[in-house]
Amino acid sequence: MDNILEVKDLELHYFTQKGVVKAVDRLSFDLKKGETLGVVGESGCGKTTMATALLKMPTPPGRIVGGQILLDGDDIMPLSETEIRRRVRWERISMVFQGAMNCLTPVYTIEKQMRETLQQHRQMDRAEAGKRMLKYLNLVGLSSDVLRRYPHELSGGMKQRVVIATALFLEPKVVICDEPTTALDVVVQAEIINLLKTLKEEMGLSFIFITHDLSIEAEVSDRIMVMYAGRAVEIGTNEQIYGPQGSAHPYTQRLLGATPRLHEEVKELSFIPGTPPDLLDPPSGCRFHPRCPVVMERCPHDDVWVREIEPEHMVACWRC
Amino acid sequence: MKRKDSSQLRAFWNEFRRVKFGTVGLALFAVFVLIVLFEPLLMPYPDANDRWRDMTYWLDSPRNAKPVWVNWFTSKDYAVADTIEPTSVTESQVGSLRMVMMEFEYDFHYQRPPADLQLVTTLTGNASIQMELIRPDGASLNYQRATSSSGTRDIRVSVAQNLQDKVFRLASAYADPDVIASENPETIDAMATMFAAAEPNMLRATNPLEGTYICKLTVALTSADSRVDDAMLVIAGGVAGWMGTDASKRDIWSGLIAGTKWALLIGLVTSFVSVAIGVVYGVVAGYFGGWVDSMMNRIFEVFLSMPLLPILIVMGAVFKPSIWTMIIMMCLFFWVGPVKTVRSMALQIKENTYIEAAKALGASHGRIVFKHLLPQLVPYAFATMALSVPSAIVYEASISLIGLGDATVVTWGQILQDAYASGAVLQGTWWWVVPPGLAIALMGMTFAFIGFAMDTILNPKLRTR
């Protein structure tokens, strides 16, 4: 079995007062053992929603309405909430949430939170648990004295490391990182990215790395999935997306064109006119068509889904 | 500017309408306002406002009568309070005497007798009166009284108080000798006997005699300027008015109606003034920060450290306040309520970049406070106002209950105080204790509905769907 995680036709809808928002729409992808899959897209494209769906804990009023999530070959969709909690969450998939600053309970010490998580899942005596916590804290570059601290006594980078250590210490197969570096300064960001790379290398973990920043994705992910308006528009390897021959989907191309480069003198950045669609009332056909510079006649009429155009490279565009 | 405000108000109203209990609250509030507006129409005793403590005003009412609707729930009906005008008036000249004869008819169809039957009239000059009460079965009793005085005076003949022995004699004609021997005129229930069927047990009163009772009044006017006016037969019922009467014969319903406007006034004025002060205080403290904030905070905390009711009680006892000074006293301590929240809200709004943007544009402090800060706090201020109305009313009631209220007005708290001081709780005079409390509770609920509804709109986090 090559794929640790396979997602097939995942659909998650928000049932709001104003109507149904199809936040994740027939999303299919897979994650190989030991690789990092990047998920990239602008705000509101459904990245975070997709991540919570993988843990089977959508934020209300969201509900998973269809699809399969195969974890190591087992479909976790039919499992009950209790089973998910006991056997899937943190055991097999863990997640580093966006804004780690707010992910630690402010009134508990770091030790209490980590120990609680450990004891919820493993029968472990105090000493052994302590050893395990220390091991993982050291792994993320923290010393044992953070254990006695409360979250407000730590800096942003330290909190992020604690959260990462907590995500790892049950040794899950898949770790989802949702914008783990967004609020951090570049130097700290680079350190966290390096840390994740080392962990992947040493522990053979598989990551799903979610961010809105194409530049970070280029440095972290083996494969990248680009999302637009709840759908995948392009999935390809790092080389296929960022390589010299360029990405295939017009959205990805434009997005890359809009990203400023540090070491290149760019005369004029490109941009995508218009605004991301309102998911309460999305455009028909290809959801990108109103902003697409190379739109064709069929685009507004026919829904388009990702197809393989070359090995490993999937694109949702009628032009490809 | 006008356009903008109206559109936002409309948006707020549209949201408000969706909260059901909020609309109920508004409807109730409208009812209270209507009660105040149509007060004269609703009050059976129109002078209740000014003469609440004037005992002569209430003489015609029964004492401690239950509300009329009690009859709906009992098989043995109480006689309803009533005043009966003469059915016929005839005047005749007998020598130098002018005789005025009047006849009153009282239809009695209840199972329990009235508390009293009084003949009330006004006499001027020398006159003598003679009254004859005729029961449906023909039995009758007589009463005579001659008066000589030049002035005008009120005459009041009470069967229950003045004619006990006559009733006793009347009943003696039918009653068992044993019973007569064991009873005496002082102890019998005169009214019960008067309205009892003629039978041996009549003195221990028992079966009511239904039918028309006739009262014949003959007034002999002996001098030329003598006159008789306003004669009527007052039936002091066992039940009277929508809410009954108290131990001083006052109509509680009238008191409740009269108290409504004071409750609204106390509640609205106190909450409006104090919340307005508190909001401005909080905004100024929060906006300016620094030493202004620290100083204002100290003052605020001094006020916060004073327990409100005890102070109001002591101030009440020392300064003997009128209703207006009481409102001022309450405002003096109530304003602290919103300060803490407003201050933190102001601190939060102040952090918004648009405040900084306005500063960068060179806006004055006044402009920032009045154009940018205060408008944001208006909805909160209204919610707080609504929610502090009930406490103002309860505080006034509490102070009144201790006996420190303003005796020149009628408030619900004072009705309760009268009830409590007269031992209504002990005697179980529930219609005296329950309605004023319910009125306070109902008005509290009205404003709670409105306030909580606004609160729900203002804190979307609390909304559940």
Added chain:
Amino acid sequence: MSEPILRVENLKKWFPVKRSIRQVLSGERTQVKAVDGISFDVQKGEIFGLVGESGCGKTTTGKLIMKLLDSTDGKMYMEGEDVTGISGDALAAHRRKVQMIFQDPYASMNPRFKILDVLMEPLVIHGVGETSQERETWAIKALEEVKLTPPDEFLSRHPHMLSGGQRQRAATARTLMLSPSIIVADEPVSMIDLSTRAEILHMMRQVQRELGLTYIYITHDLSTARYFTDRLAVMYLGRIVEMGVAGEVIDNTLHPYSKALIAAVCEPVSGRVNRIKEVPIKGEIPAATNIPQGCRFHPRCVYATQACWEQPEPELFDAGNGHMVACRRYEEILEKGDAAKTSEAEF
């Protein structure tokens, strides 16, 4: 070189910190040295960038230029005139000449105001324009300037009815209402979606060229700084450590801190996935209350020697071609750094 439009000399901003009773008694005074002696010139018509990590004092500098804060020490000249301690009318005049664009366009507009009210506010405050008709015409012109068309449609909207990009356009339009000469833009695009970010920068540059404006662009993002600015200054703990033409500073970096910063930036190019990025820096940024002795970067500098903390702090000096640097040993380090670059680890 002509007279600079803005000249800042040794500007300082220290914030007092709440002291405990013991500190008050012992006369101990702790201060956050948010800006600790910076000097730079901004020429008319250029885009000057201030770059650094959070807490480096770049936003405070912006506020000092805006006169939203009063400086603790130092001088500031606008078009040759001393504006350091101005108040009253002079301050009002200064506020008309210097405008600001904020990071969060949504938060920078009162949600209860319509766009028209937002645009009119500067005019109302400064009493510019006779009638509201006249003011409205100017508002429409400003909206056309920032390509928010048709203007009539936007005037009656509230900020929440606009998209992020449109809001930032409206915010830019507001700064244009008083025809300023300098605009301080504090992270104007960091909250805006990537797809529209370039569009906003493009619009800002267009407006700048058409109206002959001067921008001071404050950002933590070196990539947009490189793209957008003419010259830039790198700040660390309240000091400028390096300053020069944007391309020059980024491609031929001299100061070790700038080097670390630039090395840490991610780039959207392939072939970096399995490489550990070498960032030549150590430790965490110290608190601004407790600035290290000597060169303030020395505790984190991988090249630091004893001289770095024993000798007084190096001043900014010209290393040639107007490329300024505040490091005594930059030449030595330059050689070492080149050697290090070739040995980057690879899996």
Added chain:
Amino acid sequence: MYWRYAVRRILYAVVMFAVVIFIFSALFNTVAETTQLAQITEQVNAEVRGVQQASQMQAEDIQEWRESRRTQLIQQYHLDEPIVSRIFWRTLNTLTMNLGQSTRIRSSAGENDVWLIIKERIPRTLVLFMTAVAVDVLLGVWLGLRKARKAGGLMDRTTSIITMVLYGLPSWWLGMLMIMIFAFTISIFPSGAMHSTPAPTGGFAYFVDLLYHMALPVLALVVLRFWGRAYITRNIVLGTLQEDFIMSARARGISERKVLYGHTLRSSAPPIVTMSLLALLASFGGALIFEGIFSWPGMGNLYWVAVQQNDIPVLMGNLALTTGLYIAGLALLDLIYGLLDPRVKVGGKA
């Protein structure tokens, strides 16, 4: 860290008490002095009567003695000094519990020292109020948690409506109704007082008797108020439930029970404690009225008696001590808050 915070908070409370007492002294200076002068006159008259009986003094001598004694007493009480100084002395006396003599009211032992009169009543008020508080908070937090768990559900909505319906209902009125029903109509509870007469001796019987007398007032206080406590708790808990760290805890596979009673309740505890106790302190006044209704011989009842007898020194003393208790309550609140919130406990941005 915490003890330093605690010491500071307590000192602050003491200072605040002094300031408030000073304000009271200034506010009620005139009436207090009038009463004191009257008391002095009375005392001098009594002494004169004694002197007259003991010795056969001349009328003029008596007059002279009376004057000098009066002046002496006035000096003793600093009544001859300028107003600021008078207020200052009054403040000082109040702060040292030198509350003067009552005019009519006596303590149960017959003393007329105001401090002694009030002192014996303080524990009675505290036992009633504290019991009510304990029951109220426990019930309120329990219900609030249940409401928050199924927010928007039938139970939540009905209890919220009940909260609003009861919002403006005076608790002492409910007390009256309860007395009317449970004491007079169906006599299952005593109508008032703290003990049966005579009070049963022996610890347990005494305690049961106390509970029996406390049942009705506590019930009346709690039945009305705990809904509000529940509503506040619900809102705070609901706010906390939307925090990221709750989602994060759930994602870590922490059981729902631990998430709710551990993370959520523990994080919401500081604001819940503050809000509940603040509201309770606000209801302190209402509880005072209560004592009058239930003839509970505490400080609240003393207000009634003092008002009726127009006993100004007792009224003033009672106010000073009520305020003292109130400020102590506020301080206690902050101390508990500090214990619950690690940002206060271990320092940092609070």
